[in-house]
């Protein structure tokens with residue numbers, strides 16, 4: 031579904047990503063792990079159209095999408111969670127969901143707000159969809175809460191909910207587990223699994239929490255020093271010398287071998 035082919039990116043003299051190729055298969059939850067500074071976020075930014083690669087090509091369903099800006103990728107069905115504009119803290123959770131279809135047109139904030147005014151007047155369908163998303167994520171009780179009052183984990187659920195307000199079925203998730211407490215983490219993981227299983231979403235997930243990666247992702251891609259050094263199931267990667275060495279060598283807190 032998403033083919034990453036020979037992608038490289040340097041910042042000045044620093045080779046952040048070097049000749050990385052892999053495919054995120056349709057229907058998979060593909061993990062992307064690696065110690066701090068491995069190049070994961072840079073690669074995500076390239077796939078999501080935030081920065082152009084120096085070399086290489088990205089294809090979505092066989093079509094070249096290299097360098098397309100995020101709002102055009104959105105129309106082709108690819109979104110990155112944190113690219114959906116951050117929640118409006120003084121709007122309710124339901125309103126934050128309803129504004130998503132308006133906020134993804136590559137418009138200015140003012141244009142989005144004008145469109146939003148039209149939506150409030152006209153679009154019952156968007157309201158219905160927002161309520162369906164609230165149900166799916168089991169956060170209906172938060173519908174009228176101001177988004178600014180949500181906990182970190184609840185904001186992550188809202189982020190996922192905003193993804194569901196789009197027609198995108200390929201989603202880049204950037205550290206969904208960061209700052210989320212254990213209870214909500216379970217709920218978030220379950221929502222990701224259900225979106226994948228029941229609704230055919232494909233995910234590519236950057237995450238430092240190896241338990242979460244092991245639960246959700248197969249296959250898992252491992253980057254270190256800008257390069258793809260290994261791939262496979264988390265079970266096999268935990269025994270992989272190259273992976274252990276990359277983590278041990280980096281002194282990173284995200285230990286691949288931990289809690290195996």
Ligand SMILES: Nc1ncnc2c1ncn2[C@@H]1O[C@H](COP(=O)(O)OP(=O)(O)OP(=O)(O)O)[C@@H](O)[C@H]1O
Nearest residue numbers: 041044045046064065066067068069070071072073
């Ligand atoms: N805009 C930038 N300008 C200069 N250097 C950058 C820029 N973005 C990233 N880098 C560098 O590129 C390398 C890869 O960074 P990147 O953020 O992609 O790694 P990462 O694997 O996502 O790390 P982390 O897990 O800590 O988020 C790092 O050495 C980083 O300092």
